[in-house]
Amino acid sequence: MVKIRIEFLDHAMLEKLLKTLSVDFEIVDQGDIREPQKKGSKWMFCYVELLPKL
Structure with missing residues (x-):
């Protein structure tokens, strides 16, 4: 099992x-973070668990 963190600006992205990854996955945890360099820019993140193909 592999767990990765992905940062993104919107859900479409x-x-x-x-x-594009074409793998089975499950979002296990999500939240948001703020980029200190860009005021008002809101980045979100989620941890994605890659599931083995059956």
Whole structure:
């Protein structure tokens, strides 16, 4: 099992990335972070567990 952290700006970006990977996955934890360099820019993140293909 592999768990990775992905940072993204919007959910469309996240969905496109996960579809491009073409793996089975489950989002296990998510939240948001703020980039200190860019005021007002809101980055979100999630931890994704890659599941073995059956």
